[in-house]
Amino acid sequence: MEDVKQILLREIDTLNREEQRDNRPRFSFNFLKNHPGLWASMYTCYALTVALIFTTEFLGWPAFWGATFFVLLMSGLMLLDVNPRYRFEDIDTLDLRVCYNGEWYYVRTLSEQAIQDILASSQVPDNVKQGIEKLLKLKGEVDFYDVYHLTWGQQRASAV
Secondary structure (H helix, E strand, O other), X not given: OHHHHHHHHHHHHHHHHHOOOOXXXXXXXXXXXXXXXXXXXXHHHHHHHHHHHHHOOOOOHHHXXXXXXXXXXXXXXXXXXXXXXXXXXXXXXXXXXXXXXXXXXXXXXXXXXXHHHHHHOOOOXXXXXXXXXXXXXXXXXXXXXXXXXXXXXXXXXXXX
């Protein structure tokens, strides 16, 4: 069982390194490229707000500077991109990280090398190896959750 965990940890480390998943914010135009309508609507609403500010007697420059600061802050935040780190402990855990990370362990497949390492290990029980071979025949791939479920069942990853 420890061999399987070490192989999964190695795969997770490889994914984190290759995809620069380090929880650090990076400047990126991906959000602007993927959601140009959101940017356009934000600046349209800003223009309408500025028009309202200067056509209303009791609003003025303080409201204008507040709205401008807010729009610039939101624009800057939308240009930050954070790639959260994958962790073994997150497998089969439902908490707030799932909202941000997604259930990555269902959609990320193991590499061929990792599958071969698991199948070649003498420490891995036969029922796990048979389950992996069956999954390869049925769906052609094995994801992290498949291996986790075959190896540890309903046990929480933090307890493993």
